[in-house]
Amino acid sequence: MTTSVSAPDIWRAEIDDAVVDLAASPDGRVAVAGGEGSLSILSVDGAVERRVQLSMGCLKVAWSPAGDRVAVGSIDGVTVVDAGGSEVARHRGGWCSSLAWSFDGARLAAGVGRTTVVLDRDGSELFRRDRDSTVTAVAWLKSRVAAAAYGGVHIYHVARSAAPQVLPFTGSLLALSISPDRRWAASGNQDATLHVWRVGKRGEELSMSGYPTKITALAFSPDSALLASGGGPDVTVWDFGGAGPRGSTPRILTAHEQAVTAVSWSPDGSLLAGAAADGRVAVWEPMRGARGRPLAAVDEVHRPAPAASVCWAAQSGRLLAGWSDGTIAARSVNVR
Template identity: 40%
Template sequence: MSITAPDADLGIAWDITLDDAPVALSTEHDLVAVAGAEGTTGILDTATGAPVATVELPGGALHAALSPDARHLVATGPTGYALWRREDGSTTVRESGSWSSAARWADAERFAVASGRRALVLDTAGEELWATEPAASTVTDLAWMRGGRRLAVAAYGAVRCHERHQAAPVRTYPYIGSHLALAVAPTDRWICSGNQDASIHIWRTRDGSELTMSGYPEKVSRLAFDDSGCWLAADGAPDVTVWDFRGKGPAGTAPRSLRCHETVTALAWRPGPDGHLATGGHDGTIALWRATAGRPETRLRPARILDGDAAVTALAWAGPQLLVSAYRDGRVRAHHLPSRTAL
């Protein structure tokens, strides 16, 4: 591992090269977690990039999630998951043999992890609190709702919602297809899935009414709502599409289009209500956008472009002024950016 000194001209706070190819990022408080394809998750100091700890997960890693208080980390992968505790630096590895695609924290004390066809809910000691009944196929994504009181679980054929300690779902939102990504609006008003069949499917949680946005040239595997819950960004094409969920939602409307990359590999909303979005591409570029500007059907231009040397694999904001980017060649870089209202 090597660390490069900051470059003030480029707005680079730090630049570090890891010995594993990054696949996912997580940021909370003073920590950045970088999950590597071969199973090494590096935990770094947000301000300097200095290493804090390393978590090893046999069989490789797919995802990492720091707890809201940055006292714990869960890393998931094809063979199970690992739980790291900051207080004593210990790591508990659970090699279940089940594909574990994601983990999500309900609060600082509980998290859910996808484990094969079920979702497991555990505490910070790694003890299982409850589990969902098996889905029709492998669980692909998870999201907490209602302040951590309800868990949405995506698997083939439906998104199912579970209350605490209830294996059977209390609400089912059906859709015949394979869900690749799940996004729930911060208001809990909408549940959206990005799908293998190159579509986005939307449910209004209040009444279960649904809408499908189809016609994407590629599968939709990345979805994200901004902090307001009014805007949804999605991949599935060279253009990133940004849908307007204000009022009655996106039915009958067209999205804004953001084109900069031949292939989109990452996207992340800047914290706050200003509609700033970062996107990354296979070509190594990162584009910064005022993504909610203009009118429907508008094709926007980047407000700023940051160049890299390898494909971008993940993006995450560590507060409104620090953007962390990961690249396929092992590099992880933190960019200082202007104030929240500027790019």
């Protein structure tokens, strides 16, 4: 039997803004996007090193792979700052809730209103393509950019003006995840379905329905074998090993009483963290669960405010979580 050793928070910090999203740099610093437009940068010990006001409302934050840039999506575009929080560039144009740095950190993809844009690390525009509706999610497939909007996913070649590869879907896409091995693309949708495409192969599509709510939280495991999705109070984990999930039964991870707001895999893929509107942050060992049967969490923390975001610090293995009351906590999850 697996048990957990629940230690107190390693540190807990308060910022004077509602946490909307957070991200960890390679060295363990934390960037926090605030609902009232602030960006806070915290040290590895939770001290607030810098706080800057960027807009009327921030939506998304992402560190570059080298940890020398932070991109912040907001209600009016994207801002790039350096590691100290000083502004490098701004790109205006509309709502931006989706950001993705390329694997080498040289380029940043963003959905800004109805446009997919690619910027260099200093904020200069390299590429743009317009859609008929708001771009809700972006992701990289090696040197190509995938952008989700109503009607499906468009995959663009950034370096040339070729027609995009289209992964069609009739409806509104809210979340997008590309498997690290680049075999699969998955979307969480407004109609409470999960849709999956086999990248580069026509006709190999899957649709999973029966979720209680729309799906906004979605993440493949680091080894591409599992896909975690939140559509309602439970986290559903599909097996993508072998030929994929067609005809299979998912694992069901339980802990929450309200809708899941975020999911995040640990760097080694053994643990999955989930946050929910009931204020609870939970951690599971998904591979220990039996398909079709509920699996309880191995660690939980709860606050009387909605939990908005979770991520892992790669170097230390700490779990980072943020709540809408402005609380950020770092925890050590010990499983035996």
